Amino acid sequence: MLKTLRDITQAVAAAQDLHSSLELLVSQTKSAMATQCCSIYLLEGQQLVLSATDGLDPDAVGQVKMSLSEGLVGLVAEREEPINLADANQHPRFKKFAEAEEESFRAFLAVPIIYQKNVVGVLVVQQADTRQFDEGEEAFLMTLAAQLAMAIRHLRIKAEVECSPDLLHFTGTSAANGVAIAHALVLGGQIALEQPQNRTSDVSHEESRLNSAIEACKDTLTSLSQRFDQEQDNEVVSIFSALQQLLDNASLGGEYVKEVRDGWCAVSAVSRVSLRYIEQFTQMQDLYLKERAGDIRDLGLRVLRLLIEPQRMELEPDVPVILVTKEADATMLAEFPRHKLVGIVTELGGVNSHAAILARALGVPAIIGVEGVLSAGIDNKLLIINANRGQLLVSPTPPLIAEYRNLISAEKALQNKYAQELDLPAETMDGKRIHLYLNAGLLSSLASEIANGADGVGLYRTEIPFMLHQRFPSESEQVKVYQQVLEAASDRPVVMRTLDVGGDKPLSYFPINEENPFLGWRGIRLSLDHPELFLVQLRAMIQAGDEKEQLHILLPMVSNLEEIDQAIAYLEQAYNELKNDVNKNIVKPKLGIMLEVPALLYQLAEVARRVDFVSVGSNDLTQYLLAVDRNNPRVSTLYDCYHPGILRALKRARFDCWQYNLPVSVCGELAGEPIGVILLVAMGYDQLSMNQGSLARINYLLRRVSHSDLSELLQMALTLTSGQEVRELVREYFESRELGAILN
Structure with missing residues (x-):
C-alpha cells in the first residue's frame, strides 16, 4: 500500500x-484499486466539475457540473466526509448525468480532497457490481486524497497563471519569505543617479544647499536609528550608523563638498562622486564590498532627492502597498509605516544587502533580482507576491486572487490555532515533557520571541553580529550584544555557539578561499588557529554571563578530542584572567560541542568525560554522512535528513548520550519539522531547538501525540529503505490522527 x-x-x-496530473491520478488509482471507474471532480467557484475520468465518457470532462447541493458527489463535498454505497442508485441524493454514461455503475466510493480546511474536489471510484468497498479500500482512497491535496492546489494555481494571457508573471530570488496581495507602488525611477554635469558660478550657495541636504539626510538616519534602537533591532541600528558615517566629512560627505568647491553644482557633485565610487566598489572581488556599492547609491539618491524634489521624500501611502523599485535602500523601507508596507520587489540587490536584512527584520515578503519589472508599467496594479517561491503576479484573475486569499487566510487561521496553546508546556498526552528552545541570530524582537513559548535559547549564532560588521567586533561590543541576548532570555538558559564561519557563512573582511570550504577551515578550527580572536570572544561571553549560571558555550565543527582539550584550556585561561581582573564571583559557563562530524559518533564516551552537553547539528551531520553538499544543485536532491541511515545515526547518538549521562539536544532544521520532531521524540530526545516560527506548531503537535505510541512508528521507519518512504509512513500516522494539516 505504501509503495x-x-x-x-x-x-x-x-x-x-x-x-496530465489528473489523468495520471485517475488511471493509476483505478488500476491500484482494481475497479472499473475512477473520476475526479474539482471545485470551481460553487460548482463541482468533472475534470478527469477513466471509466466514464471522456467527452463528459468539463461538461458535467453540479452544485454542492446536487448528487452524491455534491453531498461528499458538502459534508466533507466519505460516502461508501453498495448501490448508489438507491440513495435519495443520487442524480443521473446522462452525458457521463454512468448508469452501468452501482458500487460507489467517494472521498473529499481537502487542503487547509477547504474542499478542493472529490475523488470517486465506481464498480458495476453491487458491493460495499471494504475498510482498507476506503482508507487507501482517503489517504491518497489527503496526500494529493497540496499538489493539486499548486497545480491549479500554476494552470491559472499559464492560462491567463493578460497575467504578467515575474520571477526573482527570495530575500524574505511570505505571501501578500496589494497594489503596486513604483518608486525610484523618478530620479537617476546620472545627472547633467553642470558647473556653478556661486560655489557658496551650492555648498550651502549641499550641506543642508546632508544635514537633513543625517537627521532622518538619526531618527530611524533611534526608533530601531528603542525596539532593540541592534543589527538594523548598525546599518543606519554605517550610513551616517558615510556622510561624514572624512567620507562621502567630504567628497561631495570637495567636488562643489572645485566648481560643480551640488547635484552634479553628488552624482559624480557617487558614480565614481560605485564603479570602484563594483569592480572588487569581495562580495560584501560589492554590495556596499548599493549603500553609496542609496545615499547618493537620497541626497539628490533632497536637492531636487524634497517634497517627495514623505512616504505615506493611503493603503497597504507592495513597493516596487530598482534597488530599495534601508532608509526608504524604514520610513514606511509598518502596516502600509506588505511586500518589496526590486530589480537589483542581494540577499545580504541592508535592505534584505531589514525586510527580514520587519517580516515583510521580499523578492530581489526581478528583471524588467520597472518597465512593465505596473504602478497601482494589483499584485500577488509569493516570496516563498520568488514569484510576482501582476493583475491576477479573480479565481487566482481567491486561491491566494484562501491560502493566506487558512495559514493565518492555523497559526492562530497553534498560538492559542503556546503558553502551555510542550507535553505529550502521556506526560512526557519536551523542552523547546529557540534558534536565534538577530536580536530583532528576541525578547518577545523568548517570552512567547520558548524554554530558552538553544542556539545563538554569534557569527551573525560578526557578519554585520566591517571588521571583527571588539570585546566590549561583543559583551554588549551577548548581555542583550541573556537579558532577553529572562534567566532562561542560553546556548551561545562560538564563531562559526566558513563553508556557507563567509566573513567578508576575513575572506577564506578554498576549493571545498565545507571540509576546510571553519568553526572551531579557525578559532583555535586564531587564539587572539577566540580568547576575546570567550572573555566577552563570560563577562556577559556574569554571576549567573544562565550561559552555556557551544563549540562548532569539532572533529577530534584534541580540539576539545585545546578549547577547554583557552576557556580556563579566559576565565582565570577575568577572575583575577574583576571584583566579583563570575561563573564559568558549561561547555558543549556540536555533534556534526560523524567520527565523534563513535567517541561519545570520551566526549562525555570532557564536556557538559552535546547539541546535534542535524544539517551538517546529514551532509557529512551522505557526502552531499546541500547547496550544490547537482546533488542537493540526494540530501535527505530522513534517510534511514541518518535516523539510525541519530538513534545511536541518543542512546550513547543516555548511557554516558551526557545531556543532548538537536538544533538543526530537523528539530523544527513535524515529521522530524515525531521521530526525534520517539528516539528519546527531549530538548529541541528551532526557529521561532516553528515553536507554536511543534508545541501543538506534541500535545496531541503519545510518546509511548511513537516507539512502534520509529521501529517501522528504521526498517524502510528511503527517506521518501519514511515521510509517507509518518504522514499516514498524522492523517490517522487528523493531524495532516500540520504538514502543510
Whole structure:
C-alpha cells in the first residue's frame, strides 16, 4: 500500500500540468484499486466539475457540473466526509448525468480532497457490481486524497497563471519569505543617479544647499536609528550608523563638498562622486564590498532627492502597498509605516544587502533580482507576491486572487490555532515533557520571541553580529550584544555557539578561499588557529554571563578530542584572567560541542568525560554522512535528513548520550519539522531547538501525540529503505490522527 501511494503521489506531483496530473491520478488509482471507474471532480467557484475520468465518457470532462447541493458527489463535498454505497442508485441524493454514461455503475466510493480546511474536489471510484468497498479500500482512497491535496492546489494555481494571457508573471530570488496581495507602488525611477554635469558660478550657495541636504539626510538616519534602537533591532541600528558615517566629512560627505568647491553644482557633485565610487566598489572581488556599492547609491539618491524634489521624500501611502523599485535602500523601507508596507520587489540587490536584512527584520515578503519589472508599467496594479517561491503576479484573475486569499487566510487561521496553546508546556498526552528552545541570530524582537513559548535559547549564532560588521567586533561590543541576548532570555538558559564561519557563512573582511570550504577551515578550527580572536570572544561571553549560571558555550565543527582539550584550556585561561581582573564571583559557563562530524559518533564516551552537553547539528551531520553538499544543485536532491541511515545515526547518538549521562539536544532544521520532531521524540530526545516560527506548531503537535505510541512508528521507519518512504509512513500516522494539516 505504501509503495502504491508513493508511486501515485510522485507521478501526480511530477506532471507538467494539471490536465496530465489528473489523468495520471485517475488511471493509476483505478488500476491500484482494481475497479472499473475512477473520476475526479474539482471545485470551481460553487460548482463541482468533472475534470478527469477513466471509466466514464471522456467527452463528459468539463461538461458535467453540479452544485454542492446536487448528487452524491455534491453531498461528499458538502459534508466533507466519505460516502461508501453498495448501490448508489438507491440513495435519495443520487442524480443521473446522462452525458457521463454512468448508469452501468452501482458500487460507489467517494472521498473529499481537502487542503487547509477547504474542499478542493472529490475523488470517486465506481464498480458495476453491487458491493460495499471494504475498510482498507476506503482508507487507501482517503489517504491518497489527503496526500494529493497540496499538489493539486499548486497545480491549479500554476494552470491559472499559464492560462491567463493578460497575467504578467515575474520571477526573482527570495530575500524574505511570505505571501501578500496589494497594489503596486513604483518608486525610484523618478530620479537617476546620472545627472547633467553642470558647473556653478556661486560655489557658496551650492555648498550651502549641499550641506543642508546632508544635514537633513543625517537627521532622518538619526531618527530611524533611534526608533530601531528603542525596539532593540541592534543589527538594523548598525546599518543606519554605517550610513551616517558615510556622510561624514572624512567620507562621502567630504567628497561631495570637495567636488562643489572645485566648481560643480551640488547635484552634479553628488552624482559624480557617487558614480565614481560605485564603479570602484563594483569592480572588487569581495562580495560584501560589492554590495556596499548599493549603500553609496542609496545615499547618493537620497541626497539628490533632497536637492531636487524634497517634497517627495514623505512616504505615506493611503493603503497597504507592495513597493516596487530598482534597488530599495534601508532608509526608504524604514520610513514606511509598518502596516502600509506588505511586500518589496526590486530589480537589483542581494540577499545580504541592508535592505534584505531589514525586510527580514520587519517580516515583510521580499523578492530581489526581478528583471524588467520597472518597465512593465505596473504602478497601482494589483499584485500577488509569493516570496516563498520568488514569484510576482501582476493583475491576477479573480479565481487566482481567491486561491491566494484562501491560502493566506487558512495559514493565518492555523497559526492562530497553534498560538492559542503556546503558553502551555510542550507535553505529550502521556506526560512526557519536551523542552523547546529557540534558534536565534538577530536580536530583532528576541525578547518577545523568548517570552512567547520558548524554554530558552538553544542556539545563538554569534557569527551573525560578526557578519554585520566591517571588521571583527571588539570585546566590549561583543559583551554588549551577548548581555542583550541573556537579558532577553529572562534567566532562561542560553546556548551561545562560538564563531562559526566558513563553508556557507563567509566573513567578508576575513575572506577564506578554498576549493571545498565545507571540509576546510571553519568553526572551531579557525578559532583555535586564531587564539587572539577566540580568547576575546570567550572573555566577552563570560563577562556577559556574569554571576549567573544562565550561559552555556557551544563549540562548532569539532572533529577530534584534541580540539576539545585545546578549547577547554583557552576557556580556563579566559576565565582565570577575568577572575583575577574583576571584583566579583563570575561563573564559568558549561561547555558543549556540536555533534556534526560523524567520527565523534563513535567517541561519545570520551566526549562525555570532557564536556557538559552535546547539541546535534542535524544539517551538517546529514551532509557529512551522505557526502552531499546541500547547496550544490547537482546533488542537493540526494540530501535527505530522513534517510534511514541518518535516523539510525541519530538513534545511536541518543542512546550513547543516555548511557554516558551526557545531556543532548538537536538544533538543526530537523528539530523544527513535524515529521522530524515525531521521530526525534520517539528516539528519546527531549530538548529541541528551532526557529521561532516553528515553536507554536511543534508545541501543538506534541500535545496531541503519545510518546509511548511513537516507539512502534520509529521501529517501522528504521526498517524502510528511503527517506521518501519514511515521510509517507509518518504522514499516514498524522492523517490517522487528523493531524495532516500540520504538514502543510
